[in-house]
Amino acid sequence: VEEGARGRGEDRAPAGVFAPVLDPAELMRTAAERWADTSRVDFTAWPARGGRTDDDGLLGRALRAWAGPPESVRVSTTPGTFTVPPAQPPRLLFAGEVDGAAVVLFHDGGVRVVRYAEPLSGSGGAALDFARTDDADVTTGAAVVVSRTGDGARFLLAPWIDLSTTRDLLAPDMPGRPLEVGPDGVTAAVPRPAAGGACETWPVLQLRSSERIVEKHAFLVTDLGDLAPAHLTYTPKPGRGAPARQPREATSTEALLAWARTACSLRTLAGSGVRSVNNWAFAEQKLPEGRASADWLCTRADTWRGPGRVLVQFLAPADSPTEPAAVVADRDDTALCSRFGQHVLAGTHWKAASGRWYVLAAGSRAVTRIEASGAVRGAAGGPTFAVRAPRDADVKLTASLREGGTLAAVH
Known part of the structure; x- marks a missing residue:
């Protein structure tokens, strides 16, 4: 009423x-x-x-x-x-x-x-x-910044939030800490992600909806400088013979480990009216000269007004679980890595432990062949590709798709 x-x-x-x-x-x-x-x-x-x-x-x-x-x-x-x-x-x-x-x-x-x-x-x-908050839902309508002072922000939480904690994306193994919420729905001050300088922490809210509307639904949101925090999600790696995966809540161990290496890239999205950000693990690649493997992620930010931005990030093996991924492509105003742009191809230069350099490339699940031309030529069947190449070799990458057609690498 x-x-x-x-x-x-x-x-x-x-x-x-x-x-x-x-x-x-x-x-x-x-x-x-x-x-x-x-x-x-x-x-x-x-x-x-x-x-x-x-x-x-x-x-x-x-x-x-x-x-x-x-x-x-x-x-x-x-x-x-x-x-x-x-x-x-x-x-x-x-x-x-x-x-x-x-x-x-x-x-x-x-x-x-x-x-x-x-x-x-x-x-x-x-x-x-x-x-702007049109078409908000259980997650994107779950909180609003009510006050910002110094390095902290207080949120007014939706009435359906049953449990609220804070966690640090750069400490994926640490459990969430309880967040105090007043009777009026206003939280205690939550540290804000640093806008500049060293990126040593990335605070997020982990919220859980009441079972009166949805069962055991926990999700992450983060303050990107707007009134409405951005919803963080994760799309797992493609499974063998499995249908295309859909974005999921970024609360699993796999999702948190991926966000630990990509959280600092969220700085580039501050103040741009971001509604949600999804990390899509679109490929896993076995690296040359050993048994190690790397992951390829497409980090897609959707804005409230519609246009999106993508960062393709390469996650090479690292000693630290929070070592930042390498951003190998950055595209504004694009449908890439969304349900309207489900095919992606990207490449990067990579140095092996031996000191030799390679051009690596990876595509999403529908990629059946990758070809390189330019300073280095080569081809490989499947969604990944590697070829010896000088450090800064200018290489053009294209891919063939299962249903026909070709795909150029995103830059």
């Missing part, structure tokens, strides 16, 4: 803004247990929480700042998010005091989350943040 009591706003609406949308009494409020009895488990199922949900003065200031922010209000947006005033009364998610600020969170029309914050004391200005 949604409630929206009638009332009159105290201030005149800016030109072009329908007056009721600025009236706190018209805000939509979701019943506390709605999330457990609905087929739409997203921000529309969040109840209004916090100690100031009945503070019409605060709510009115937040709505008016949204409708027509004065110059004193700092406005930020994630890419692809509109800042226009709401067309109808938004849904109130939170209003309360956090880290010395009064914070209000709204959900608008199923497409945006808007955060308003004003200092409780001092002369600092207010802030207004917009984030």
Whole structure:
């Protein structure tokens, strides 16, 4: 049941803004247990929480700042998010005091989350943040940043989150640590990934949904600088004769070990409106001159606005489980490594223990042959390829696909 009591706003609406949308009494409020009895488990199922949900003065200031922010209000947006005033009364998610600020969170029309914050004391200005959240679900609608201070962030968790812990992607063998959550759903401060300098830790939230909506469902999200944290997933290596794998939650040992070597590449995605990031282990390759093998991963970031970015990463044998993988390809605005781009081919130069250099290549499950031309020529059947080559040899790689057609290497 949604409630929206009638009332009159105290201030005149800016030109072009329908007056009721600025009236706190018209805000939509979701019943506390709605999330457990609905087929739409997203921000529309969040109840209004916090100690100031009945503070019409605060709510009115937040709505008016949204409708027509004065110059004193700092406005930020994630890419692809509109800042226009709401067309109808938004849904109130939170209003309360956090880290010395009064914070209000709204959900608008199923497409945006808007955060308003004003200092409780001092002369600092207010802030207004917009984030796109259309088609959010159990995982991508599980948390919102409610406050950032220094090196930490607090999150407002979805009402369906039953258990919350933190873990470090660069410590894959360490169990998660309990995360304190207040009665209003706000977490204790969680360390933020460092934006620069040495990449020595990568904090993530490991959340578990209530069994009232899904059984034993744990998942990872990480703070990439936007209001909504990004959901991390993993697609296992192809099995012999098995159908194509689908992304899974990144909580298994195999997934955590892969993320331990690729977590630091998430830095390049900060502030770009990322919805989810999947590590797809698309190939395993036996290396020349020995019995060691390497893994090939396609790390795909999907944004809320649609376009994606991929990093192809080469995981050579390493002494440390957290040694960063080598990024061998980086492509923006692409469908590669998604359900609309299921074929991938990539290559790299690699130095064996003997000191000899090779060109290596690997393709996804439908690749049946790889050919090299240019400074070095060669071919091999199957999804992997290796050939002796000078360190910086300019080589063109192409692949043949099982169902016909060819594939060029991604760069």
